[in-house]
Amino acid sequence: MIQIVNLEKAFGDNHVLRGVSASVDKGEVVVLIGASGSGKSTLLRCVNLLEVPDAGEIWIDGVEVTAKGVVKHEVRRETGMVFQQFNLFPHKRVIDNITLAPKKVRGMSAEAAEELAMELLRKVDLADKARSWPHQLSGGQQQRVAIARALAMQPKVMLFDEVTSALDPGMTGEVLNVMKELAADGMTMIVVTHEMAFAREAGDKIIFMHDGVIVEEGPPSQLLVNPQHEATKEFLSKVL
Amino acid sequence: MVLVNFALDFNKLLAQAKELLDVIAAKIQNIINFSLIYSSFPKLLDGAKVSLLISLCSVILGVSLGIIVATGRLSKFWPTKAISSAYVAFIRGTPMIVQIFIIHYGLAEFGVTLPAFASGIIALSLNSGAYMGEVFRGGIQSIDPGQTQAGLSLGLTPFQVFRYIVFPQAFRRVIPSMGNEMVTLTKDSSLVNFIAIAELTYRATLIASRTYEYFTMYIGIAIVYFAITFALSQLLALLERRMGPYDSDSKPGKGLRR
Ligand SMILES: Nc1ncnc2c1ncn2[C@@H]1O[C@H](COP(=O)(O)OP(=O)(O)O)[C@@H](O)[C@H]1O
Ligand SMILES: [Mg+2]
Secondary structure, three states, rough: EEEEEEEEEEOOEEEEEEEEEEEEEOEEEEEEEEOOOOOOHHHHHHOOOOOOEEEEEEOOEEEEEEOOOHHHHHHHHHHHEEOOOOOOOOOOHHHHHHHHHHOOOOOHHHHHHHHHHHHHHHHOOEEEEEOOHHHOOOOHHHHHHHHHHHOOOOOEEEEEEEEEEEEEHHHHHHHHHHHHHHOOOOEEEEEEEOOOOHHHHHOOOEEEEOOOEEEEEEEEHHHOOOEEEEEEHHHHHHOO | OOOHHHHHHHHHHHHHHHHHHHHHOOOOOOOOHHHHHHHHHHHHHHHHHHHHHHHHHHHHHHHHHHHHHHHHHHOOOOHHHHHHHHHHHHHHHHHHHHHHHHHHHHHHHOOOOOOHHHHHHHHHHHHHHHHHHHHHHHHHHHOOOHHHHHHOOOOOOOOHHHHHHHHHHHHHHHHHHHHHHHHHHHHHHHHHHHHHOOOOHHHHHHHHHHHHHHHHHHHHHHHHHHHHHHHHHHHHHHHHHHHHHOOOOOOOOOOOOO
């Protein structure tokens, strides 16, 4: 479903991605791990073209999104993303945060968009907060709204970039549970996280990145239990 | 005893104060010719209307231009950036009266002869556009880039992100400084009296030079300008309360109604 081929990206002299190749099957949950600065976010952001890679290809559902002439915002409709800092729109109520893109991008009617939004809010267990303002919600609640907002575009893949890192410890569970449910529903997901328990439980495949390359990948049972490379072992010894 | 003494002193003091006030009032009546104000009231009212109309048109055009200039300066496309930056630098670096003269008298040499009223509005709008542009640029830049990224990640076009996400937040944030610029512009509108637009200052000058009642006339219109800018400030404060920045630190219940 997603193929990443020899991806390269530099910021000035800083070569952040140095030939990254990976693939994600439909319905698969891929967990991306690695030390801070290893290029995980950059890789994720390349998939929805928030960053434009310098070289290499990305294919989503048989379409090369890195090809010339591809319209970026059309690619991004199909790739939902959730950020560490939630990034809810503070000037819009919860429900309007969710309906904005379906209305403006998909051309959905206000009624249809609101119906969809309410369904998604029920799914993340926040139906009673539809009329609230983002700042009235806790971090965990805001992040669940952000997930609902991304889902409202009915994307083919969901990208999660350390979505629990900014949360108080007590709130990570509610967000991870929503993600687990989503995984169980068959959503294709790429998840950057330091939550190894989540990786073990929900991940189909774990990719370990180090200094802009993929050092090792495999199912959790293999990579977490029996890592092959020194860098992987060292990283895991710190986070496990 | 002490109390009685004090009461007497106090009465004396009051009497003295009243005397002083009477003297001042008499002086003011000497300096300010109230009957002149009364008789020139219709003319001044007309002038105030012109001033208001010019200010209103220029504020609307200035704000619109300011938004365009701000996006121009923030654009990644260098010609747009260069043109808007040069424009802002020119306006900020030259006297407003000179700008007014360039538009009204200078352009006439190239066959562009505008009615004074139009020249005045154009010059004020161009001037205000540059300052408003800086206000909006600051506002737009103050919005967290995460907002743009979230918008883009949903598949909105860059224009939609600006229109629905960045700009509405920036606008709320700049209401106070935008208000300052509006007040400044309203006061500066008096400068167009130099190209013979029959606005408030122009009419006051005419009457004053005929009657030699300079103090009366200029104090009179100063009060009128103050009343206008004061009302404008109150209006903007109201707008700010209605739709102030909606950040986490704003109190619940206070804030915008859609
Ligand atoms: N927009 C950017 N401009 C310049 N450097 C960047 C930018 N984004 C990321 N980097 C750099 O790229 C490197 C990798 O960053 P990132 O992909 O965020 O790593 P990770 O998510 O694994 O912590 C870091 O050195 C970071 O400073
Ligand atoms: Mg990161």
